[in-house]
Amino acid sequence: MAQSRTFPTPAAPKLGKPLKRAFFARSVHEVAPDLIGATLLVNGVGGLIVEVEAYHHTEPAAHSYRGPTPRNQIMFGPPGFAYVYRSYGIHWCVNFVCEKAGSASAVLIRALEPTHGIPAMRSRRGLRDERALCSGPGKLTEALGITIAHNGLALDAPPIALYARREKPEIAAGVRIGITKAVELPWRYGLKGSKFLSKPF
DNA sequence: CTCTTGATCTTCT
DNA sequence: GAAGATCAAGAGC
Numbered sequence: 001m002a003q004s005r006t007f008p009t010p011a012a013p014k015l016g017k018p019l020k021r022a023f024f025a026r027s028v029h030e031v032a033p034d035l036i037g038a039t040l041l042v043n044g045v046g047g048l049i050v051e052v053e054a055y056h057h058t059e060p061a062a063h064s065y066r067g068p069t070p071r072n073q074i075m076f077g078p079p080g081f082a083y084v085y086r087s088y089g090i091h092w093c094v095n096f097v098c099e100k101a102g103s104a105s106a107v108l109i110r111a112l113e114p115t116h117g118i119p120a121m122r123s124r125r126g127l128r129d130e131r132a133l134c135s136g137p138g139k140l141t142e143a144l145g146i147t148i149a150h151n152g153l154a155l156d157a158p159p160i161a162l163y164a165r166r167e168k169p170e171i172a173a174g175v176r177i178g179i180t181k182a183v184e185l186p187w188r189y190g191l192k193g194s195k196f197l198s199k200p201f
Numbered sequence: 202c203t204c205t206t207g208a209t210c211t212t213c214t
Numbered sequence: 215g216a217a218g219a220t221c222a223a224g225a226g227c
Contacts, residue, residue, distance in 0.1 A: 088218065090209065139221075
């Protein structure tokens, strides 16, 4: 530790009001862009949501497209809960369930701008560039400590907390990343100009 | 900078 | 047996 004296902790941005579960009880295509700029914390660690993607059961890229399975059952439940799945056998990815029970739609959280608990995130991810801490769906779950243990948890109760954005940001949209079906749907949303995206728009 | 590859769990064919 | 809502490391330019 080269640091020889105590520095003031950088002030984290002021949080908006807590998002209630009802926030998610509407079209996934309204919720997804509205999440850009909101703050996601798990046990007090997290940051600003800067990139998301919408998925809906009527479209073949969605896990719910072929009906319920043990993995995706949370997607078929009520809105306002976390759907966590194993990606490529190695990573965890987290979604927020939207609309209504049976609708099987969700928003994949793809990138955060780290604001809270950065030392904890660094320690979980290893020493890295701050821009790489949460710049991908598998990276941010590792940084926040999200695992299958969080599958099915409510989004408005500990250890998860969400806070509304305080100002409306400029939002970019584009095609989703890493899929081979329904590739043309422009259901990826991001904070315009953010340096913390998984990829530029 | 871009391209390739290995890691290895769940679902589907 | 193969593919997939991914990531990091290594080779090459």
